Amino acid sequence: MIAILQWSTLAVCALAAIARVPSALRGENRSLFFVYLFLTVAILLSIDAPYVAIDQALGGLNLANLVLRFIIFGAIFALGLRIARGFGADDALRLLTGPVGVAVAALASVAVMVVFLMMDTAGSSAGLIAVHAKDARNALLVEYYGAAGRLYPAYVMLALLPAMLRTVGSRLPGLVRVGAALLAVGSVAITLSLLFPVIPESLAYLRFLINYTAILCLIVGLATIWLSKAVAKRTQEMQTNVTG
């Protein structure tokens, strides 16, 4: 079940990235293409088989996991900037690029790196499950490592949530609002991932569910907004009419 979710999320994300290639070549919203690309790589690195293969190539020290964290940071930051600008959320933009945003990014990055160096990371294992199983100290460090990795994405998406909800409640075209709603659901899911440490082992599948719901909602939400643009180009609904 989880494998299906993982691979289908990967497929959706990769398809979205491929679909954006032509517009990226034309120079439209290149950063969005890279967001899709980064997210595709991130999903690839969270699936067992590809992770182990890539990490072995990097020396089998789980460096791939560290790379994965920074790919996510970068993708979320780029996406956050786009969303904040698109939704006209100057408050969110300040929270991302202002001193607080930089501080949170720096804090999360340093924490991820320091904790990574403190762990005994030998032996490739997706999600550092094998490292977690080594001993109590490593288990605790993996928890901290995960928390630090989830901190920045949650901060970014939480900062953007009010702007998304404003757009959902606005009178903009229906598909734009559907897209904003999906982005909002994704943001809530990413924020919920902060609660992973208190989810009991018996409900561990919830972690996967929340993670992949978040990514799927973000990707499909963005695709919906893209679709609304294509639809509007055809129907020319963006016209005002003086006769009322």
Place this chain on the structure above:
Amino acid sequence: MPLPAKAFQLWLHSVAPTASTADICRISGIKRTTLAQQLVRGKVSESTLVSISRALKRSPLDDLASFDSFAGLAEQPQLPTPAELVSQIATMDLLRAVISRSSPAYGGFGDHGSALTPPLSAAPHATSVRNWVDAIDDGELRHRVSAATGVAPQNYSAQLTANRLAPELAVATSRAAGVGFTGGLVATGLLTEAEAGWTPAAKQAALDALSDGELTALAGERLQSLGRTLRRQEQEHEQTKKIWENLG
């Protein structure tokens, strides 16, 4: 509440005893699935009844009045007030009337108009529902309608903004305002002016009876509100474009 399906079928049987459902749909232009769905749900929309009544060359007003919820509709044919008539004149027609009354130097014909002035377009127009309610509102009308029907004021306002009003709400509004029942049904486009018993020249006569000052002030109000609507739309378009530029 739309019309109960049982009463509708009784009515249909009495006015077209031999016609099959397929015949009815064909002559009235209603989709068979639409009618079937309305019958299954037990609620037939008033516009369905009006379409069938029209197709059978009957009086939609009288047929509506044969249902309990619209009883009294045709009994006391109270004609629309001049304000209601003027509210059903499209904004562009009002502006044309202003220009038409201006001096010839500005393209007008002077105070008496001219045979060259094009006839008024038929109701409803783009803001006919709100204009109608504004024309009969004494300031407390919305509260009275809300109290009488249980419809929340914000839902009522939302319908006016969308230039819609459920027929039973339109009738309730007429009742609360103490005006004839047909005004709301014409403003919402359920009935044509002729079907409502309005004389063809009634709107033009009400327009001609406006003084220059009244006409100009009214046209100005309409223009202002149209300007607000257009500005809001333009703002929304700007926002949408920004979203597309960044995320599309």
